[in-house]
Amino acid sequence: MGVDLRQVVAGVLTLTMFVMLIHMIKRDHFDAVQDKLPGTTEDVSFENSNFDTTHVRKNIGIWKGDADELKPCWVKPSEDNVEQTEGFVTFSLTNGPEYHISQIADAVIVARSLGAILVIPDIRGSQPGDKRNFEDIYDVDVFMKSMEGVVRVVKDLPARISNKIAAVKVPNRVTEDYIAKHVEPIYRSKGNVRLATYFPSINMRKSGEKGDADSVACLAMYGSLELQQEMHDLVDSMVERLRTLSRKSDGQFIAVDLRVEMLDKKGCQGSDSDKEKSCFNAQEVAVFLRKIGFGKDTTIYVTQSRWDGSLDSLKDLFPKTYTKESIIPADKKKKFLDSEDSELEKVIDFYISSESDVFVPAISGLLYANVVGKRIGSGKTNILVPANIPDSSASASSFLSHYVSKKNHFAYSCYC
Template sequence: MKSMEGVVRVVKDLPSHVSKHKIAAVKVPNRVTEDYIAKHVEPIYRSKGSVRLATYFPSINMKKAGEKSDADSVACLAMYESLELQQETHDLVDSMVERLRTLSRKSDGQFIAVDLRVEMLDKKGCQGSEGKEKSCFNAQEVAMFLRKIGFEKDTTIYVTQSRWDESLDSLKDLFPKTYTKESIIPADKKKKFLESEDSELEKVIDFYISAESNVFVPAISGLFYANVAGKRIGSGKSQILVPANIPDSSASASSFLSHYVSKKNHFAYSCYC
């Protein structure tokens, strides 16, 4: 929360005069306007003296909306700089990233993170419809995309799929050094992070490894892609390549740079230059 110092006051514990049982809960969509706050949140705050905000995402759109405002800058900082990993999780992610870099010795420690979760490919959002741009790519399509834009067989690839699925074999056929988190996580951490009922822990690992990779490839368009893009923009890691079906035998990787980067239209640019 140190990044918010001088912007908003953040306290670790509730003040003694505030009762948890009397805090009014207000459901607020992500990235609301100041007018929305004045109309829907401020009256409740003035009436009750405190509010608990529950944020939800009505859409996956992370594009900047018009001219940057002070509120956008604060929201951007809160979204991408306010939270840090607990030390155990931070150390785990670091060890997994280091493991991937070690496996990538022949490519100077560089690796690709691909957001590809097999179960998502069958969901409605990935089915697409006639006339709409393709937004999800399977393992074989990702493999062909990476090969055609110039990645060599020895490239190390991390896939967000938790455990190996036979549908990933086509990716491993072209890129033998393809790994899921199950194969690179330290053995003593598997029970807590992979066998827990809390799948959010796995998503956290995926998010930070995808943010740290040299190249990020979102095979599935959605909120995860948008959030990873924001984190990468903040750290200057602009290599986000969006898959496509390439009819020719080869193409330039730069042609597939995410619009979030090429057009600088991601919300993260509200607080990052």
């Protein structure tokens, strides 16, 4: 009986394809994988060690899933309850988005209380002449629409008014009583005011009874500011890069607010005791994260602008530690990182910290307080405050932010 040559060829091809398939499966599961993401300035290497499933099962509780996203429960106030006047309230946003949120809230509360017209603010950096438009960072249409029926808003101050403005300082979380005593008399006398918010303390705890001003503050802080499209897309792309780097932890990553220059400032000095300590360096953060159970494959984003040698101790324990310069797309680096303006970098840090699976504030300050507020609304309440742990290990839940464990953040007045 003759052999059909076509059957022989088909058999050989089938066998060859089967061998190739086995080889591909074996390579994908067991070979070392090394990726370099487009646009990074350093190689992104994945560990050669096999995936330790026992370790994952042990630590799965650390990556506490998001809680249910909360719904805004503030009542939008009406303009009808306020006597309207013809003066203007102007102000500038300064020092980064953690301050912008509070500055916006104070300005809206003052303008509404006076029945005045609010002028869209400009945004000013730390250097003289460092100035940009509101719409360079935020969506101006979203802001104006959110204020409809609450306070009148215009994009520009009329030229005839520009030299007739009285400067007034107001404390963060300004009250209606303060406005009546210290701002309204000046407004009535001069006709227009320019606000500057100062921060006598960093306190975002919710107050006792909820009033009309609280509803206005809730709307202004959590319902009026959205990033303009380019900024929004950039932050999204950087978050996705971090998730890509986090394959061994199911795409989850930690954001650590750790800026080396802040550790030398007054607020971080003289706080060495455990009860008073409000700032932690890279080594202390690394030891803390290890002791509560995070493994070496954990991906960490650090808010430090450029890599600093002091971060090496964090990278020694967590090799997948990155700053923004190593994950930003190459075509965005010149515009957002290589300029003299640090405002855009602060925006990136704030919003990545708001989106991470775990947030660790190594520095206690307004960024911590206002990132927590933003995370509460989206259900991302896995916020772990560092501490010096004397034992070899501890439960992560013991270090949950008091803003969350006690539900005493102002944001809990705004969401339900």
